[in-house]
Amino acid sequence: MSRITKKVIFASLALMTFASQLMSAPLPLPGNSSVSTALPKPPAEHTDQVLPSWPVTYTFEQLGRASDTLLLGINSAEQVEFGLRRDRIASDASLQLEYTPSPALIPTLSHIRVYLNDVLMGVLPIEKDQLGRKTSQKMALDPRLISDFNRVRLEFIGHYTDICEDPANNTLWVNISRGSGIVLQEQALSLQNDLAFFPLPFFDPRNNGPLELPFVFAANPTLGEQKAATILASYFGSQSNWRGANFPVLFDTLPKVPNKDAIQPTVVFATNDHRPAFMSDLEKFPAVTAPVVEMIDHPDAPYSKILLVMGRNEEDLATAAKALALGGNLLRGSRVTIDKVQELQPRKPYDAPAWMRTDRPVRFAELISYPQQLQVSGLQPRPITLDVNLPPDLFVWRNQGIPLRTQYRYTAPSANDDSRLNISLNDQFITSLPLLRKDTSNLEELRLAVLSNDTANVNDKLIVPSLKIGDRNRLRFDFNFASTMGSAQRDRCQTILPANTQAIIDEDSTIDMSGYHxxxxxxxxxxxxxxxxxxxxxxxxxxxxxxxxxxxxxxxxxxxxxxxxxxxxxxxxxxxxxxxxxxxxxxxxxxxxxxxxxxxxxxxxxxxxxxxxxxxxxxxxxxxxxxxxxxxxxxxxxxxxxxxxxxxxxxxxxxxxxxxxxxxxxxxxxxxxxxxxxxxxxxxxxxxxxxxxxxxxxxxxxxxxxxxxxxxxxxxxxxxxxxxxNLPWYLLLWYQLSEHPVLLAVLAVISVVLSAFLLWRALSWAANRRLHKDD
Known part of the structure; x- marks a missing residue:
């Protein structure tokens, strides 16, 4: 290297050093002649706060699978659904699967595919040492795919031979235990004090567990305060439904939280003259001039929210509670003043939303709980079920039956075989209808009988057994497709790919409970x-x-x-x-x-x-x-x-x-x-x-x-x-006499004798009149 080249390099390095010093020095501010040349110090430590998180396990039994699930060669898929609260995210997720494969399976070739929200998460091969034994496997799930509603789908691919396999062979099975579960690491989100998300964070329907929501009062709560709390508790109860709800009550104090990262939503009731002790500071909690609802942070736990239900008096508390239950779509911001709550139309007897209407025919579309509830697929599809909740005092004794108008469609079978639709109510068989090749869309008008001699349709062709209609009823439709899969003989192998059979009960089908007392x-x-x-x-x-x-x-x-x-x-x-x-x-x-x-x-x-x-x-x-x-x-x-x-x-x-x-x-x-x-x-x-x-x-x-x-x-x-x-007098008389057969027989004999006597008297009168007329 020449001397000139070295000088150029040294000069370049000097210029670069000088330029870096100029860029690191603070610039002079306008109007300020004094400039500090001291460099800023980096922060001593990272101050970002870690959001609270905790592990949560949802077993298949908790997610609605009351028993183990058997996957077969022709019914090879099953899915479970789970939700996640809107105020939480999943930072980690995994599937803990417990299963028992058939001992006749070919190892490695047989396996289970796992999907999360229709995305393949992985494959679980069935090893030789697992055949016929209960096995537990853990598979990681991508937490980025988890939203408020999720599906985990399991698909079983089984093989028992490498030559001429029959998908309907009874050795193709794997039993999925109801003890299997989905493990989530849930992380709380930092929520703003905004009532627009109400009932969050106090209740979220995506949470499958029971609701636990503490209520706080001043000491010795009055009847009006208890009534306001009862109205609000009933609202949360109607929302929680089957989950259940617990409402621990405290006087004058907020529920204690184990640490500042804990999450414990709370509801507080207070009037201007009667409020909990922690609200005694009138500067921080001033008196109100109308019913007011406000969301604030817990003083000891920033992730815990407090719902303040406040009013001038007890009537204001009841108004605020009704507004929370009725006007949730109008709420926004951290504080809302209730101007007016007015009932426009009174309720009528037996109009509970959870009960099926009994004043007119009800479409199946009004009874379904989720989309595609009435649609199934596969050679052995899952049953279609509908819950029919009725008032417990509905009088169906000695009635001619309950009209059931059923419309259904299905994939036509290859021939007129033994494919059938079985209908049952409360696990009691009603009737079986053939699934014919030519008729892929049918309308059947059935009658759910309450007597053993009632007919099942308008043509008086089907006889159904006696049924017990109660307050909670489950109507079940089972589509059973009988399909010829092919031959499994080694010297004559003919395998047919099973058709993607589908069936649906139309939403316009109806059940009619009108006219009952x-x-x-x-x-x-x-x-x-x-x-x-x-x-x-x-x-x-x-x-x-x-x-x-x-x-x-x-x-x-x-x-x-x-x-x-x-x-x-x-x-x-x-x-x-x-x-x-x-x-x-x-x-x-x-x-x-x-x-x-x-x-x-x-x-x-x-x-x-x-x-x-x-x-x-x-x-x-x-x-x-x-x-x-x-x-x-x-x-x-x-x-x-x-x-x-x-x-x-x-x-x-x-x-x-x-x-x-x-x-x-x-x-x-x-x-x-x-x-x-x-x-x-x-x-x-x-x-x-x-x-x-x-x-x-x-x-x-x-x-x-x-x-x-x-x-x-x-x-x-x-x-x-x-x-x-209340019953009509004739039906009440017949009902009261039905348990007294001897008395009923005596009355029948008396009625026959009296009728015969009256008939004899009438005939005698007619004969005498005719004789006198002839004279």
Whole structure:
């Protein structure tokens, strides 16, 4: 290298160094002659806050697969759906799959494909050591594909031979365990205080778990404050539906959170004169001049939101609660003032949104829960099911049947074989219809019979068995395609690819429950447990009064909120019209159904219908003759069974918690009922809350009294029955006489003799008149 070249390089380096120093120095500001030459210091540490996250596992059983799933050669796909709250994202996801493959499969060639939202995530080959054994495999899922609604699809590719394979061979199977699950690492999103997202973050329908939402009051909440909380709790109950809802109650304090990253939404009720202690600062929480709803951050946990329901008085709180339930689409911003909430049209009996209409034929499109519910595919497709929820007092006794107008379409079979459509109701077979090659679109007008001699269609060709129509019914359609797949002989191999058969029940199909009367034998706690009856007769509970103790504890208020929320969950509508009272004497005289919370009123303890009395001093139980328990689900008789009459009385004294649900007739109105949730202390009410939130325990509630202990629920039927509803006189007479065949026979003989006597007298009169006329 020459000297000139070296000088040029050194000069270039010097210029570059000088230029870098000029660029790193701060520029002079306009109007400021003093310029600092000190360089800025880098931050000592990274201050970004990590959002809270936690692992969540959804098993296939929790996602609706009550039993294991068997994948076959001709029914090789299954999918499970799961949701993710809108205020969370998935930072990691995986599939924990438990399966048992057939021992006849060829290893490696047989495998399972896993899809997430129609994107292939991977393949699980079936190894030799897995054949016939339960296997657990974990597969990573791409969290970037996970949204608010997701599908995981499993496809089974099985081989049992390498020559002339029959897809319908019964050795092609793999059993997917219901214990399989989807594991997510959920991460919270930092939400703004914006009511436009309401009911988020307090409730999200994409969450499959039960709702837990604390309610906070000032000490000794008034009846008006409890009513406002009951209305709002019923709204959340109607939204949570089958998930269940828990409402822990606190006085004067917010729920404690384990750390600042915890997420615990809370609802607070406060008036200007009665507010929780943490809202005593009037500068931070000024008095309001109208019903106000505001969302704020929890003071100790920035990711936890608080919903403030505020008003000048109790009426304002009820107005704000109704506005939250009715006007959610109008809310926006962190604070909303409610100007007016007005009822334009009162509710009518039996118009609960969760119940099928009984005043006109109902299209299947009104009964479906999700799109494509009525469409299936495959040689052995899944059954098409429809849930038909009815009022529990619908009187279908001795009726000629329920009209069912069914339209369906299907892929035509290759020949007129044994392909059929089976229809059943409540797992009871109704009829089977052939799927013919020439008729790929059919209309069948069936009649869901309630008598064994009823016909199944208008042509009187199909006879169906007796059916039990209840409050919860499941209508099921099974398409079964009989297809010839080919020959599996080695010397003559002829394999045919199975057709992509599809079938659909048309949305314009109808079921007609109109024209039925309402009449039910009471007390029937099964109707209360399953349908919230009689309080759900009016969807808004406008003909119901809840009687609460004059001095309530947080656990008692939680029981109140959860009891009314469970009724709204079964009716599908908030309890806007519910009334609360702590005066038993006044409430018992009202023409309303009573939900009693607490101890039985003193003037009711001598009631002959009272079969149970829980007191701190002693517990009393009246038992029927010759039975230790009942299941009232099938009780339809018009008269009282003598075995239900009281025969024994037991009195005990014990310290362990016990609670009960008691049903009886109102002492003031024979068409009204009383359901009492009995308990003495917080431990008893904890048992009640646990039972109200447990579907298995509620299914055991029946009869006139249900005892709740740590061992479970014990139900029995004691005392006289009474009837609620109305029937035409001729139908009522026939119904009452149906349980007395001897009396019915005597009346029939008397009727025949009387008719014969009248006929004889009429003929004698006619003969005498003719003789006198001839004379």
């Amino acid at each position: 309402h009449y039910i034998s009471m007390p029937d706690l099964k109707a209360f447990a399953r349908s919230g009856f009689p309080f759900s007769r009016m969807a808004d509970m406008s003909e119901s009064i809840v009687v609460v103790p004059s001095k309530t504890t947080p656990t008692q208020i939680s029981t109140l909120l959860e009891a009314v929320a469970s009724i709204s969950a079964r009716s599908g509508y908030p309890a806007f019209g519910v009334r609360l009272s702590n005066d038993w004497q006044a409430a018992s005289k009202e023409d309303a159904d009573l939900l009693l919370l607490g101890e039985m009123a003193p003037d009711m303890r001598d009631n002959p219908d009272l079969t149970l009395l829980l007191q701190r001093q002693r517990d009393m139980l009246v038992q029927p003759y010759g039975t230790s328990g009942i299941d009232a689900s099938n009780r339809r008789g018009p008269s009282t069974d003598g075995r239900n009459m009281p025969a024994n009385r037991v009195e005990v004294t014990a310290q362990a918690p016990i609670a009960a649900i008691l049903g009886m007739q109102s002492p003031s109105h024979n068409q009204r009922s009383i359901v009492a949730l009995l308990g003495n202390d917080d431990a008893d009410y904890s048992l009640l809350r646990e039972a109200l939130g447990d579907s298995g325990k509620m299914d055991a509630v029946a009869g006139s009294v249900a005892l709740i202990r740590s061992s479970g629920v014990y139900s029995q039927l004691v005392g006289d029955q009474y009837f609620v509803g």
